[in-house]
Amino acid sequence: xxxxxxxxxxxxxxxxxxxxxxxxxxxxxxxxxxxxxxxxxxxxxxxxxxxxxxxxxxxxxxxxxxxxxxxxxxxxxxxxxxxxxxxxxxxxxxxxxxxxxxxxxxxxxxxxx
Amino acid sequence: xxxxxxxxxxxxxxxxxxxxxxxxxxxxxxxxxxxxxxxxxxxxxxxxxxxxxxxxxxxxxxxxxxxxxxxxxxxxxxxxxxxxxxxxxxxxxxxxxxxxxxxxxxxxxxxxx
Numbered sequence: 001x002x003x004x005x006x007x008x009x010x011x012x013x014x015x016x017x018x019x020x021x022x023x024x025x026x027x028x029x030x031x032x033x034x035x036x037x038x039x040x041x042x043x044x045x046x047x048x049x050x051x052x053x054x055x056x057x058x059x060x061x062x063x064x065x066x067x068x069x070x071x072x073x074x075x076x077x078x079x080x081x082x083x084x085x086x087x088x089x090x091x092x093x094x095x096x097x098x099x100x101x102x103x104x105x106x107x108x109x110x111x112x113x
Numbered sequence: 114x115x116x117x118x119x120x121x122x123x124x125x126x127x128x129x130x131x132x133x134x135x136x137x138x139x140x141x142x143x144x145x146x147x148x149x150x151x152x153x154x155x156x157x158x159x160x161x162x163x164x165x166x167x168x169x170x171x172x173x174x175x176x177x178x179x180x181x182x183x184x185x186x187x188x189x190x191x192x193x194x195x196x197x198x199x200x201x202x203x204x205x206x207x208x209x210x211x212x213x214x215x216x217x218x219x220x221x222x223x224x225x226x
Contacts (some may be wrong), residue, residue, distance in 0.1 A: 004155075033215065042115070042203060043217040088156065092215075097163040098144035099207050099215060103156040 002027045004091050006104035014112055016078050021107045023072040023089035031092030032065050032072045033101060036085045043088065046074075079111045116140040117218035119204050125224045126194065134189040134221045136204030142216075144207045145187040147179060150220070151200035162187060194225045 003026040013019050023032070030051055035043040047056045049065035049072060056063050060083065062075045072089055086108045090101040117138045126132050138145060147159040161169035162181040176198075178190040187204055201222055207215040 035217075042219045044115075045214045045216065048214055090156075095161055095163075096168040097209060098146070098161045098168055100158055100161060100169060101148075101156075101215060102158075105155050 002029070002091060002093060002102045004089060004102050004104040006087075006089055006107050008107060009105055010108050010110075012110045012112065013076075013079055015080055018078065019076050021074040021076075021087055021089075021109075023074070023104055025070045025072075025091045025102075028067070028070070029091045029093060030065075030067050031099070032063075033090040033092060034063050034072070034074055035088045035090065037088065037106070038085050046087075076109075081111050081113060084109055084111045115216040115218065117204055117206055117216050119202075119218035119221050121221060122219060123222045123224075125226060126191065127226055128194060128196070130194075131190070131192045133191065134202055134204075134223075136187040136189075136218055138185055138187075138204075138206040138216070138218075140206055140208070140216065142206040142208045143184055144209075145181060145184070146205040146207075146215070147187065147189050148203040148205060148217075149200050150203060156203070159189075191223070194223075196225050199224045 005024045032049040034046040047063040052067040054065045060077045065072045086106045088106045090103045093100045120135045144163045150156045159173045160179045180188040201220045203220045204218040
């Protein structure tokens with residue numbers, strides 16, 4: 001059974017600091033997704049990582065994938081308050097033309113002035 | 114706006130009621146999904162449909178009954194639910210398995226009283 005674990009689950013940090021969220025998963029996969037969720041809102045797609053060594057960056061967020069270690073990271077550079085949200089990683093598994101996502105527990109990120 | 118629209122956004126129902134959640138996607142995708150997000154568990158997949166055919170039922174109780182009349186519409190029929198079924202129900206859609214982004218709707222907040 002595929003399991004996905006994120007850490008930390010809660011993260012409080014100051015503006016301007018850097019930090020990393022880790023996503024470990026239990027079985028082989030080459031599809032890793034990162035989503036952002038604001039309170040009371042749906043999931044916003046941030047990154048789709050499709051191969052070992054993939055790295056993608058958007059603004060202050062950078063995601064990477066190491067399929068051999070079964071690890072993805074989401075790095076936050078010089079955090080700003082607007083990045084406060086819950087971040088989810090999800091591992092994809094194909095199902096007959098569709099894609100099943102198994103999610104981590106989410107990391108609730110709070111950025112303080 | 115992700116192109117996936119869910120109605121209603123909020124629903125309160127009694128345990129003996131019958132109600133339905135509706136999802137519509139305007140993206141031309143072939144696959145549609147129902148996910149459940151509750152306070153006590155990670156996001157979990159409920160059902161997957163690909164080209165109107167159900168390809169996954171993740172051991173969901175029969176009081177939840179999905180219907181997919183075409184590739185653009187997905188329903189979740191609700192009957193004799195329990196208070197523990199109160200959650201955010203998210204619809205999603207995607208195009209094939211090539212690692213494309215999976216887009217989520219805004220969700221339907223369900224409260225069972």
